[in-house]
Amino acid sequence: MRSIYIARRVISELVRDKRTLAMMFVAPVLIMFLMKLIFTQSATTSVTVATVGVDGQVRSALNDVKHVTVQKRATNHSAQKALKAQKVDAVIHETSANHYTVTYANTDATKTSLVKVGFNAALTANGIKTLKQTTTKLSQTVTQMAATLAKVSPQAAAILKAPQAKPAASTKITNHYQYGDKDTGFFDKIVPILMGFFVFFFVFLISGMALLKERTTGTLDRLLATPVRRGEIVLGYMLSYGILALIQTVIIVLCTVGFMGVEITGTLAAVMVINFLLALVALAFGILMSTLAQSEFQMMQFIPIIVIPQVFFSGIVPLDSLASWVKDISYVLPLTYAGNAMTQIIMYGTKLSGLGLDIGVLLLFLLVLTALNVRGMRRYRKV
Amino acid sequence: MTEPLIALKHLQKRFGKQTVLADVSLTVAGGEILGLIGPSGAGKSTVIKTALGMEVADGGSAAVLNTQMPNRQLLGRIGYMAQDDALYEALSAEENLRFFGRMKGVAKADMATEIAHVAAVVDLTPDLKKAVSGYSGGMKRRLSLAIALLGDPELLILDEPTVGIDPALRRKIWGELHKLRDAGRGILITTHVMDEAELVDDVALLLGGKVMAYGAPSMLEAQYDVQTIEQVFLKAEGVA
Ligand SMILES: Nc1ncnc2c1ncn2[C@@H]1O[C@H](COP(=O)(O)OP(=O)(O)OP(=O)(O)O)[C@@H](O)[C@H]1O
Ligand SMILES: [Mg+2]
Numbered sequence: 001m002r003s004i005y006i007a008r009r010v011i012s013e014l015v016r017d018k019r020t021l022a023m024m025f026v027a028p029v030l031i032m033f034l035m036k037l038i039f040t041q042s043a044t045t046s047v048t049v050a051t052v053g054v055d056g057q058v059r060s061a062l063n064d065v066k067h068v069t070v071q072k073r074a075t076n077h078s079a080q081k082a083l084k085a086q087k088v089d090a091v092i093h094e095t096s097a098n099h100y101t102v103t104y105a106n107t108d109a110t111k112t113s114l115v116k117v118g119f120n121a122a123l124t125a126n127g128i129k130t131l132k133q134t135t136t137k138l139s140q141t142v143t144q145m146a147a148t149l150a151k152v153s154p155q156a157a158a159i160l161k162a163p164q165a166k167p168a169a170s171t172k173i174t175n176h177y178q179y180g181d182k183d184t185g186f187f188d189k190i191v192p193i194l195m196g197f198f199v200f201f202f203v204f205l206i207s208g209m210a211l212l213k214e215r216t217t218g219t220l221d222r223l224l225a226t227p228v229r230r231g232e233i234v235l236g237y238m239l240s241y242g243i244l245a246l247i248q249t250v251i252i253v254l255c256t257v258g259f260m261g262v263e264i265t266g267t268l269a270a271v272m273v274i275n276f277l278l279a280l281v282a283l284a285f286g287i288l289m290s291t292l293a294q295s296e297f298q299m300m301q302f303i304p305i306i307v308i309p310q311v312f313f314s315g316i317v318p319l320d321s322l323a324s325w326v327k328d329i330s331y332v333l334p335l336t337y338a339g340n341a342m343t344q345i346i347m348y349g350t351k352l353s354g355l356g357l358d359i360g361v362l363l364l365f366l367l368v369l370t371a372l373n374v375r376g377m378r379r380y381r382k383v
Numbered sequence: 384m385t386e387p388l389i390a391l392k393h394l395q396k397r398f399g400k401q402t403v404l405a406d407v408s409l410t411v412a413g414g415e416i417l418g419l420i421g422p423s424g425a426g427k428s429t430v431i432k433t434a435l436g437m438e439v440a441d442g443g444s445a446a447v448l449n450t451q452m453p454n455r456q457l458l459g460r461i462g463y464m465a466q467d468d469a470l471y472e473a474l475s476a477e478e479n480l481r482f483f484g485r486m487k488g489v490a491k492a493d494m495a496t497e498i499a500h501v502a503a504v505v506d507l508t509p510d511l512k513k514a515v516s517g518y519s520g521g522m523k524r525r526l527s528l529a530i531a532l533l534g535d536p537e538l539l540i541l542d543e544p545t546v547g548i549d550p551a552l553r554r555k556i557w558g559e560l561h562k563l564r565d566a567g568r569g570i571l572i573t574t575h576v577m578d579e580a581e582l583v584d585d586v587a588l589l590l591g592g593k594v595m596a597y598g599a600p601s602m603l604e605a606q607y608d609v610q611t612i613e614q615v616f617l618k619a620e621g622v623a
Binding site: 002005006009012013016017217218219220221222223224225226227228229380381382383 | 435436437439453454455456457458459461463465467468469470471472473474478482483485486487488514530
């Protein structure tokens with residue numbers, strides 16, 4: 001019961017603190033907006049593709065794709081040289097009929113995917129055209145032949161039927177990358193983790209500051225001079241900042257989807273649930289860390305120590321190739337689990353029910369941190 | 384003879400290597416005001432915090448309302464005013480009062496009358512709706528006192544309640560304290576204002592971690608052969 005009053009008080013204090021509110025709600029939006037500016041800018045870059053021995057129709061179809069320019073090269077050697085010299089962004093080499101070898105510079109993931117998508121579109125467009133032409137030609141031939149045959153032998157003509165639509169010529173594309181591999185869609189990969197990171201960062205900082213202020217102004221002592229339970233204080237803070245974190249999570253997630261145009265394969269609700277869970281962990285974490293700080297400046301010092309490493313170790317950089325002890329660090333960071341769950345939902349459409357482990361670990365974090373907080377309050381009152 | 388509201392026996396408290404309280408024994412009975420005086424840094428606030436259970440004693444015992452401290456439930460029956468004004472600056476005085484009232488467990492039905500009463504005692508009725516950040520130092524002190532008075536506690540523990548309060552209001556507040564005492568409440572008060580020490584029933588002079596003098600003001604004045612408590616203070620400090 002008292003926790004609700006504490007939560008209400010914290011909220012009415014916050015509502016009057018316009019700056020902090022702005023920090024919680026506007027800052028993430030601003031950052032997302034800036035990222036949109038940066039990343040969509042490169043999405044409109046155009047690419048130049050060198051083709052070697054590619055059929056003229058495919059070439060012109062590719063040239064028709066927006067932001068794609070085609071250069072015809074005589075030999076594969078000269079094309080590859082142009083690629084190395086950064087004159088072209090990709091080389092398409094038709095090694096034999098309908099077998100293409102594509103080499104990408106792949107220094108810019110957006111360019112690579114533009115070539116990929118453009119080339120596929122060109123092949124499809126061309127394929128349909130060719131198919132139509134072939135079919136018309138064939139039926140013409142058949143009619144002519146039938147007419148000729150009918151004169152010679154009427155029985156044979158009956159055997160000869162107009163052929164069915166020929167199955168599409170099997171097209172084979174082999175991809176080569178001058179740099180990296182096909183997974184270098186870097187930005188797509190980090191978006192889920194970045195989103196979680198923003199949620200974590202802002203909630204961690206502000207909740208920690210709030211309890212710190214309560215302690216340094218002495219109101220915590222005064223509060224503890226009433227029969228309130230230590231757990232009720234922690235719960236009151238979790239409640240009030242939980243509501244705030246919920247609003248913030250919704251804003252950040254909607255911004256990521258709306259501004260950044262990130263496509264979510266799973267459900268939006270699942271993304272929000274994971275983010276909210278992460279926000280609660282950040283909340284408990286912030287409160288715990290604030291007990292170790294003597295001032296707001298000391299609270300800021302936790303950012304490079306506690307907040308930033310989470311980004312490095314939680315999957316933005318693939319850790320597979322690193323020493324196993326480095327990987328072990330990531331297992332104790334909440335962002336690892338949230339980032340993993342979010343990646344699963346956003347990229348593979350995994351349902352919440354399939355993410356039991358990640359959710360379980362996050363809940364465990366929340367439980368342990370909350371218990372530590374209640375326990376930590378003992379420093380200010382023994383009962 | 385009724386049980387004392389506060390009974391401190393041979394209380395000891397150390398902060399690291401520094402022994403702040405060496406041996407402090409004192410009692411506050413119902414219907415009595417005990418004034419705790421002593422130079423700055425003598426350990427007055429420490430006595431109070433240990434009695435409340437916010438600090439654990441290193442030796443001796445602290446019993447409040449017949450219960451060994453620390454005890455959480457008991458805190459609802461004590462009105463405590465800390466030395467520093469710990470208030471929620473963004474909230475209005477009324478919101479501060481209501482919040483602490485709820486924390487102390489004041490019944491919802493009594494809240495409005497309680498707030499009106501304590502605000503009247505400290506003369507804050509016209510400023511109740513104002514945000515505390517716009518209060519003067521003395522107004523904050525008065526609001527702090529009002530919060531301690533909430534819920535009509537059996538025991539009041541006030542750490543320098545009258546700092547920064549003008550003489551007329553101070554007199555009014557002392558009038559209220561005497562009224563509470565006459566109604567059977569016990570009050571433990573610390574002060575640096577020596578003429579206030581004349582207004583209490585018993586004075587305890589804290590020096591060097593010990594209670595150097597303890598008794599009714601008139602008795603102490605006779606014992607030290609001086610006219611005022613201020614002279615007792617100076618004389619005792621000179622000896623120590
Ligand atoms: N939390 C603490 N940690 C370390 N030392 C402390 C702590 N609290 C008080 N002290 C020390 O204990 C001594 C007594 O402090 P206390 O606040 O009880 O003095 P006081 O008599 O109330 O002084 P004043 O009249 O100035 O309020 C001081 O020397 C102080 O430095
Ligand atoms: Mg003091």
